[in-house]
Amino acid sequence: MKSDDESFFDEPTGQFPVVSANDSRVTITGAEIAADLVEDAPQIDPATLLPHWTDAPTGQVPIVVAREAARNDDPWAAIPAPAWREGEADWVAHEEQFDASILAGEERVDDARPWEFALNDVTEVKEEPEVEAPRPEPQRAQRTRHRASANPLAGRAVRQTSTSSISRATLTGVLLAAVVFAVFFAGPIAVTIMVLVALSFASAEAFAGFRSVGAHPATILGIVAVATLGIAVYNKGLVVMGAVSVLLVIFGFIWYASAQRKIDVLDGLGATIFVYVWVGVLGSYAILLVAPHTFAHRHGMAYLFGALALTICNDVGALFVGRWFGSRPLNPTLSPNKTVEGTVGGTVLTLLAGVVILPLVHPWTVTHGLEAAVVLAVVVPLGDLFESMVKRTLGLKDFGRLLPGHGGLLDRVDGLLFALPTMYYLLHVLKLG
DSSP states (O other): OOOTTSOTTSOOOSOOOOOOSSOOOOOOTTHHHHHHHSTTOOOOOGGGSOOOTTSOOOOOOOTTGGGTTTTTTOGGGGSOOOOOOOSHHHHHHTTTTOOGGGGSOTTSOTTOOTTOOOGGGSOOOOOOOOOOOOOOOOOOOOOOSOOOOSSTTTTOOOOOOOHHHHHHHHHHHHHHHHHHHHHHTTOHHHHHHHHHHHHHHHHHHHHHHHHTTTOOOOHHHHHHHHHHHHHHHHHHOGGGHHHHHHHHHHHHHHHHHTOSSOOOHHHHHHHHHHHIIIIIIHHHHHHHHHSTTTSGGGHHHHHHHHHHHHHHHHHHHHHHHHHHHOOSEEETTTEEEEEHHHHHHHHHHHHHHHHHTGGGSTTOOHHHHHHHHHHHHHHHHHHHHHHHHHHHHHTOSOSOOSBTTTBSHHHHSHHHHHHHHHHHHHHHHTTOO
């Protein structure tokens, strides 16, 4: 610091400037001289100079504080300062200040986040499909059954009755009924054996009928299954039907899997199971009726007798009334020999047997005998028509020749097969036991 009378370029004298107590400002000696010595020095705008620290305050504020006031003049002032947004509320609070969709393309959703993108924006890379080796075509087993024509019932044999056949049928029926009722006096064991033998012969006749048209049923396996079911039902009841049926299907599969040549399994195993159910399952209800654990006091013998008596009366009435007065076929397609008049005659004779014959056997009563007769008068003709349908489909006149005038044993017990389970469940409905 130098006084006004000393030059800036003079040698220092070692003296210190003296500042008056009344002078509150400090000046730098030689500043003006230095500015004059600099050529082309820019002129200083007094408005840009900061006020002296000793001057009184003017009320002005820095430009940082006054940013809001200058926003209208500065286009960059509209962009807010960077902010850290953690939650959804932070985005909602600032959605008017910054629209993140400006960073997206034309297809971006309005409320998308900057870090979100649609999967369709990514170019999909399609993989070339793998070419599988061609599988060998399965070879169909050779069908063994004869091909059916457009009308499978056309040209099929129809039983032609004559006077001699009626006589033989009547004589055979009387002898057969005498043998059956004689066995009833021997007890339930003898009746069970008789039923097992009858069911075995009937199933053998049915299997022979299917073989005659080219099918290959497992005959031996089917007969064994029918006999096994009858013995098991006598000892354990209905609970064993499911087990024996499952075993038949499993052993039937093994039977055809081990065959030496290709066989139509649907015809073979299907025919085996069909005969098993038709003859074995329905016929086993006769054994169930006489089994000692089914009804107390051996009443099952009386109930089986009732089923046999009503079935025989229905067949006899239908046969003779239809032979003498029948003119209108009941179902000409399935059985031309069965007439409406014969069905009515069989029904009337069945009702009479239920009212007159059954009450003679304990514990049958007139009421229960009539109820059973009404139900079986409907069911027994259905069993006859079902067997006729099977025979006509197979093109058979009869299933066998065991009984003269009747054909095979299955031709004689066809209605009884439907009557046996009906009688069993009817007894439970009537609460007889």
